[in-house]
Amino acid sequence: MSPDHNSGYPEESLDPQDWDELRSLGRQMIDDMLSYLQTVRERPVWSPMPEDVRAAFQEPLPRSPAKPSDVYRDFRKNVLPYPTGNIHPRFWGWVIGTGTPFGMLAEMLAAGMNPNCGGFDQASTLVERQVIDWAKEMLGYPSQASGLLVNGGSMANLVGLAVARHSKADVDMRREGLQGISRRMTLYSSVETHSSVSKAAEILGLGSQSLRLVKTREDFSVDIKALAAAIQADREEGLKPFCVVGNAGTINTGAIDDLDGLADLCQKEDLWFHVDGAFGALAALSPRLRELVKGMERADSVAFDLHKWMYIPYDVGCTLVRSEPVHRGTFSLVPAYLARTKRGTSAGPTPFNEYGIELSRSFKALKVWMSLKEHGVDKYGRLIEQNVDQAQYVAERVETSRELELIAPVPLNVVCFRFFSPELDEPALDRLNEELLLRLQERGAAVLNSTKLHGKYCLRAAITNHRTRREDLDLLIQEVIALGKGILDEGFIGNPR
Amino acid sequence: MSPDHNSGYPEESLDPQDWDELRSLGRQMIDDMLSYLQTVRERPVWSPMPEDVRAAFQEPLPRSPAKPSDVYRDFRKNVLPYPTGNIHPRFWGWVIGTGTPFGMLAEMLAAGMNPNCGGFDQASTLVERQVIDWAKEMLGYPSQASGLLVNGGSMANLVGLAVARHSKADVDMRREGLQGISRRMTLYSSVETHSSVSKAAEILGLGSQSLRLVKTREDFSVDIKALAAAIQADREEGLKPFCVVGNAGTINTGAIDDLDGLADLCQKEDLWFHVDGAFGALAALSPRLRELVKGMERADSVAFDLHKWMYIPYDVGCTLVRSEPVHRGTFSLVPAYLARTKRGTSAGPTPFNEYGIELSRSFKALKVWMSLKEHGVDKYGRLIEQNVDQAQYVAERVETSRELELIAPVPLNVVCFRFFSPELDEPALDRLNEELLLRLQERGAAVLNSTKLHGKYCLRAAITNHRTRREDLDLLIQEVIALGKGILDEGFIGNPR
Numbered sequence: 005m006s007p008d009h010n011s012g013y014p015e016e017s018l019d020p021q022d023w024d025e026l027r028s029l030g031r032q033m034i035d036d037m038l039s040y041l042q043t044v045r046e047r048p049v050w051s052p053m054p055e056d057v058r059a060a061f062q063e064p065l066p067r068s069p070a071k072p073s074d075v076y077r078d079f080r081k082n083v084l085p086y087p088t089g090n091i092h093p094r095f096w097g098w099v100i101g102t103g104t105p106f107g108m109l110a111e112m113l114a115a116g117m118n119p120n121c122g123g124f125d126q127a128s129t130l131v132e133r134q135v136i137d138w139a140k141e142m143l144g145y146p147s148q149a150s151g152l153l154v155n156g157g158s159m160a161n162l163v164g165l166a167v168a169r170h171s172k173a174d175v176d177m178r179r180e181g182l183q184g185i186s187r188r189m190t191l192y193s194s195v196e197t198h199s200s201v202s203k204a205a206e207i208l209g210l211g212s213q214s215l216r217l218v219k220t221r222e223d224f225s226v227d228i229k230a231l232a233a234a235i236q237a238d239r240e241e242g243l244k245p246f247c248v249v250g251n252a253g254t255i256n257t258g259a260i261d262d263l264d265g266l267a268d269l270c271q272k273e274d275l276w277f278h279v280d281g282a283f284g285a286l287a288a289l290s291p292r293l294r295e296l297v298k299g300m301e302r303a304d305s306v307a308f309d310l311h312k313w314m315y316i317p318y319d320v321g322c323t324l325v326r327s328e329p330v331h332r333g334t335f336s337l338v339p340a341y342l343a344r345t346k347r348g349t350s351a352g353p354t355p356f357n358e359y360g361i362e363l364s365r366s367f368k369a370l371k372v373w374m375s376l377k378e379h380g381v382d383k384y385g386r387l388i389e390q391n392v393d394q395a396q397y398v399a400e401r402v403e404t405s406r407e408l409e410l411i412a413p414v415p416l417n418v419v420c421f422r423f424f425s426p427e428l429d430e431p432a433l434d435r436l437n438e439e440l441l442l443r444l445q446e447r448g449a450a451v452l453n454s455t456k457l458h459g460k461y462c463l464r465a466a467i468t469n470h471r472t473r474r475e476d477l478d479l480l481i482q483e484v485i486a487l488g489k490g491i492l493d494e495g496f497i498g499n500p501r
Numbered sequence: 502m503s504p505d506h507n508s509g510y511p512e513e514s515l516d517p518q519d520w521d522e523l524r525s526l527g528r529q530m531i532d533d534m535l536s537y538l539q540t541v542r543e544r545p546v547w548s549p550m551p552e553d554v555r556a557a558f559q560e561p562l563p564r565s566p567a568k569p570s571d572v573y574r575d576f577r578k579n580v581l582p583y584p585t586g587n588i589h590p591r592f593w594g595w596v597i598g599t600g601t602p603f604g605m606l607a608e609m610l611a612a613g614m615n616p617n618c619g620g621f622d623q624a625s626t627l628v629e630r631q632v633i634d635w636a637k638e639m640l641g642y643p644s645q646a647s648g649l650l651v652n653g654g655s656m657a658n659l660v661g662l663a664v665a666r667h668s669k670a671d672v673d674m675r676r677e678g679l680q681g682i683s684r685r686m687t688l689y690s691s692v693e694t695h696s697s698v699s700k701a702a703e704i705l706g707l708g709s710q711s712l713r714l715v716k717t718r719e720d721f722s723v724d725i726k727a728l729a730a731a732i733q734a735d736r737e738e739g740l741k742p743f744c745v746v747g748n749a750g751t752i753n754t755g756a757i758d759d760l761d762g763l764a765d766l767c768q769k770e771d772l773w774f775h776v777d778g779a780f781g782a783l784a785a786l787s788p789r790l791r792e793l794v795k796g797m798e799r800a801d802s803v804a805f806d807l808h809k810w811m812y813i814p815y816d817v818g819c820t821l822v823r824s825e826p827v828h829r830g831t832f833s834l835v836p837a838y839l840a841r842t843k844r845g846t847s848a849g850p851t852p853f854n855e856y857g858i859e860l861s862r863s864f865k866a867l868k869v870w871m872s873l874k875e876h877g878v879d880k881y882g883r884l885i886e887q888n889v890d891q892a893q894y895v896a897e898r899v900e901t902s903r904e905l906e907l908i909a910p911v912p913l914n915v916v917c918f919r920f921f922s923p924e925l926d927e928p929a930l931d932r933l934n935e936e937l938l939l940r941l942q943e944r945g946a947a948v949l950n951s952t953k954l955h956g957k958y959c960l961r962a963a964i965t966n967h968r969t970r971r972e973d974l975d976l977l978i979q980e981v982i983a984l985g986k987g988i989l990d991e992g993f994i995g996n997p998r
Contacts, residue, residue: 015887020603027532030535031531034530035524053623065878075603079610084624087615105613108615110612118585118605125550127550158861177706183682199839209705210678211675318612337703349586363696364806378572386513
């Protein structure tokens with residue numbers, strides 16, 4: 005190519021033409037967003053998008069520049085009014101955290117500094133290292149353990165299970181891979197385990213059929229006897245059991261496995277013990293609830309989210325690994341262009357890229373660091389208790405209402421229930437509750453999601469929301485009953501028994 | 502647990518006590534951060550951290566709350582002054598993007614809305630879908646392809662290679678995994694390929710020894726004849742070649758493989774063709790440079806970063822996959838609690854969690870969407886050309902300087918060179934340049950990194966920086982020569998020839 009660079013003066017940049025104008029726009033954004041969050045309670049939880057707004061997202065690739073204020077206007081008009089809804093006090097679908105105003109500001113600071121947190125001698129690496137240290141303390145995990153911030157629970161499980169596979173393999177897993185092994189490696193968990201564990205088994209090349217999903221007890225915690233028997237049977241078949249995944253808070257009902265029992269079993273059987281504590285691990289922050297996750301501190305690895313029950317804005321999760329050398333040994337890969345030095349930019353204490361999949365890494369740690377400083381960990385413990393108490397309250401309201409039925413125990417913050425009428429058979433109850441869930445969302449009154457337990461379609465509320473008040477839950481109960489009765493009265497369901 | 506929730510009134514939340522106070526603090530942050538970015542040129546590129554600042558990151562887990570303004574003060578004192586340096590006009594180490602002020606504001610908006618972009622009927626999903634559509638257009642990739650925003654190049658390669666493995670396996674890869682296959686699956690790329698491809702092969706359970714790293718030609722592009730021979734040899738051994746990874750911009754020198762040649766080979770051999778275009782793929786944005794990556798549009802999957810040569814704040818990368826059904830078929834996993842609906846919150850056009858590893862996903866798409874609207878894609882094309890021209894300029898300055906030696910061709914934006922003195926033998930030249938690199942960083946004059954080419958230690962400048970001006974490159978040349986001469990004069994190196 006002919007270098008025609010002399011024509012390139014003066015250089016262009018992506019910095020603003022007018023910094024003061026951008027400063028005003030930035031201040032306006034702050035005002036708008038804080039007002040948006042301050043008034044969220046006054047708006048519907050979720051709204052369907054009008055067709056003309058949908059159509060706006062068909063615009064072709066912009067070729068020419070637009071004024072920042074015009075771009076912001078597009079955002080205000082077409083994006084901001086149609087969020088998922090999880091910032092709202094009455095959003096309890098799936099397990100989605102709420103975020104905080106200060107967390108939002110911290111993300112802005114992180115994006116402005118824009119460090120690459122793959123390593124380097126810089127503040128962001130020290131911030132992340134400190135956040136990992138705090139996370140260990142929060143969960144009662146050994147202080148010499150290593151850790152890594154990742155996007156969320158799915159990645160956190162993948163990282164933990166990759167370390168497990170590496171550590172327990174008969175071969176040099178990094179070199180040979182699973183293609184070189186003679187005995188199929190198998191891992192174990194309960195049928196209530198989150199889909200991300202299956203996904204991790206698939207990504208890692210273990211295959212979903214290497215994941216044995218063992219039955220649960222009445223309370224939806226894993227049946228350890230059945231688990232031990234499955235391990236025994238696989239050993240007899242000549243397979244190689246290598247890992248057990250314990251649940252600290254299952255997705256469906258918030259059930260917590262007997263983690264001490266699982267730790268004992270893993271010790272006896274020489275298996276890696278991984279805990280998926282996506283939200284439940286954080287119960288350790290409450291002195292009252294900590295007992296529920298006892299045994300977690302004995303795990304070889306723990307995965308959990310900070311964007312769920314720590315209410316940090318998306319995204320941030322964490323993997324902790326008991327053995328730092330095994331953790332680093334699974335991922336460390338340092339070619340010439342990444343050579344570390346004793347001085348200069350490439351020095352620094354913790355090359356986080358050697359502990360996971362990503363090489364370039366964003367400054368997720370800052371929002372966690374600033375949030376923990378803002379509130380102090382004790383307050384997080386109280387809020388987690390508050391959510392658990394709120395779930396108990398919903399369960400009580402359900403149990404004392406003739407029109408509602410509780411479908412599962414409520415050990416933590418998840419309530420599975422349904423509208424009930426003795427006139428309807430099971431398929432009709434399913435259909436009614438399905439319609440009820442959609443209307444509840446469409447009205448913007450509350451967002452729950454659904455699941456199936458014992459074959460029954462249930463409404464499911466998972467409370468990881470720092471904005472929820474008792475009055476919101478009263479409104480939920482009232483709305484569910486009114487909607488259920490309305491659907492019954494309409495004859496929508498048909499087929500009365 | 503005894504429900505003592507009646508004691509819980511009034512509820513606590515993580516919202517501010519005083520919204521106006523937070524509003525003022527937020528405005529202050531905007532002013533400070535924009536000034537920080539506006540004046541970045543006046544500061545050193547990188548500075549080592551003083552010991553007392555390091556010590557501040559040893560503070561124990563905060564138990565009690567602190568005022569937001571005090572937390573911000575900690576950030577200003579201990580974090581903000583010690584960035585990686587990539588926001589600075591004279592940072593050219595590794596391949597790290599610069600970020601933009603407007604991108605910073607977009608991240609704040611995304612964190613405030615805090616949507617979960619795993620799917621759902623909401624604006625953020627449509628924004629991401631539109632960004633993917635734009636990305637296809639930008640790269641000249643087929644419009645029916647699917648895509649996913651991910652953290653960066655490492656994840657983008659992992660996703661692409663997971664789809665390749667799934668698509669080309671003899672067995673049901675998701676169910677059986679690699680443990681069930683009889684013929685070892687092998688993939689091919691050049692020795693100049695980025696470490697993330699090795700890492701992906703390891704994570705996927707293929708093992709690094711299944712990755713055949715083929716020699717390159719003089720220009721550091723893959724030797725396609727040698728590659729074809731390696732495939733042939735493996736077939737004769739009874740192995741199963743399944744994928745070729747082409748490079749659009751190697752990390753060491755920015756070399757671009759003959760992508761059309763690789764596409765032909767893959768077609769003939771029935772192999773998956775994946776392109777790692779971490780930064781080089783974006784050359785397609787420039788009408789002048791587009792020809793360099795011809796053939797990329799024929800790939801089965803393409804991985805590239807938006808936080809590198811699109812200068813978007815960390816983190817955001819992208820995988821595009823030619824076949825939407827194969828892409829989704831690799832990852833889609835929908836248990837009861839994720840059931841999609843035709844109406845309500847769980848409706849929506851594109852459940853992105855079925856196209857990758859993550860279930861909960863952050864709103865990375867917004868900063869890309871707003872940045873493309875702000876500048877228009879043509880300007881990105883011009884800036885990419887500007888960086889390429891700047892690299893050519895450095896190469897010329899190196900070639901016309903007696904004290905400097907160019908070590909590799911400069912096809913794109915990467916320059917590998919060294920300080921040279923005929924008095925020194927190779928080991929001494931290595932030591933001198935190593936010391937020179939560290940002093941350059943420590944002085945805060947510029948950040949380059951190093952690599953090894955033909956056994957020689959080189960200084961490496963990769964220009965993905967929209968703030969760089971010609972004067973910055975003049976300063977680089979001047980500093981490198983002065984430092985090199987100074988080190989020579991000190992007799993630091995010893996051993997004159």
